[in-house]
Amino acid sequence: MKLFLDTADIAEIEEAASWGILAGVTTNPTLYARAGGTLSEFPAHIKRICEIVDGPVSAETVSLVRDEIISEGERLAAIDPRVVVKVPTMPEGLAATKRLAELNVRVNMTLCFTVPQAILAARAGAAYVSPFVGRFDDISEDGIAQLAQVVQAVSNYDFGHDVEVIAASIRSANHVTQAALMGVDIATVPFKILEQCVKHPLTDRGIESFLSDWEKVKNS
Numbered sequence: 001m002k003l004f005l006d007t008a009d010i011a012e013i014e015e016a017a018s019w020g021i022l023a024g025v026t027t028n029p030t031l032y033a034r035a036g037g038t039l040s041e042f043p044a045h046i047k048r049i050c051e052i053v054d055g056p057v058s059a060e061t062v063s064l065v066r067d068e069i070i071s072e073g074e075r076l077a078a079i080d081p082r083v084v085v086k087v088p089t090m091p092e093g094l095a096a097t098k099r100l101a102e103l104n105v106r107v108n109m110t111l112c113f114t115v116p117q118a119i120l121a122a123r124a125g126a127a128y129v130s131p132f133v134g135r136f137d138d139i140s141e142d143g144i145a146q147l148a149q150v151v152q153a154v155s156n157y158d159f160g161h162d163v164e165v166i167a168a169s170i171r172s173a174n175h176v177t178q179a180a181l182m183g184v185d186i187a188t189v190p191f192k193i194l195e196q197c198v199k200h201p202l203t204d205r206g207i208e209s210f211l212s213d214w215e216k217v218k219n220s
């Protein structure tokens with residue numbers, strides 16, 4: 001499973017990239033706003049992320065009408081060859097995805113929750129489909145079970161182009177575990193969750209005891 005970082009925070013992206021584990025980044029309007037982004041700086045910000053990350057960088061469209069989504073997608077894709085255009089799952093989004101795919105612009109179909117939505121996204125030409133896990137849990141549904149269904153359904157068919165599933169809206173290290181066990185292609189995780197993935201109390205305890213034993217060696 002490849003790991004993407006779900007953030008627009010440059011410091012977090014630089015840190016994760018330095019760990020040698022970063023295969024891509026996904027951003028969305030909320031994450032960009034949270035990083036203090038402004039409208040005029042958006043293209044430069046995405047370009048900066050592309051310079052740090054050796055992999056696809058998703059930048060999301062905010063238009064609701066197909067022709068506008070297409071123009072916005074073309075503008076985003078022109079920022080850098082690494083840019084993948086994120087388009088919400090909706091009829092106008094499907095039509096825009098079809099056209100963008102014809103223009104060789106890679107699309108990440110986002111806000112995808114169900115198997116039918118994922119199949120439609122893949123059929124329309126999306127290179128990536130992003131089922132959201134945590135937001136299903138938020139409404140007392142089983143986000144991991146829904147993700148498993150999407151992974152199974154997408155793997156059942158040849159769509160005539162590569163389609164990778166990105167487990168999105170990841171809220172815990174256990175979500176990462178479950179996604180990896182079901183063989184999902186990619187998980188996009190917030191930096192806080194990435195940190196949780198590295199840590200384990202037994203690792204911390206082990207480091208502590210090795211260091212204290214090494215002190216005995218040094219003082220012997």
Ligand code: E4P
Nearest residue numbers: 006026027028135168169170
């Ligand atoms: C997907 O690419 C989205 O950016 C993201 O995973 C949304 O997660 P959230 O539900 O935690 O906002």
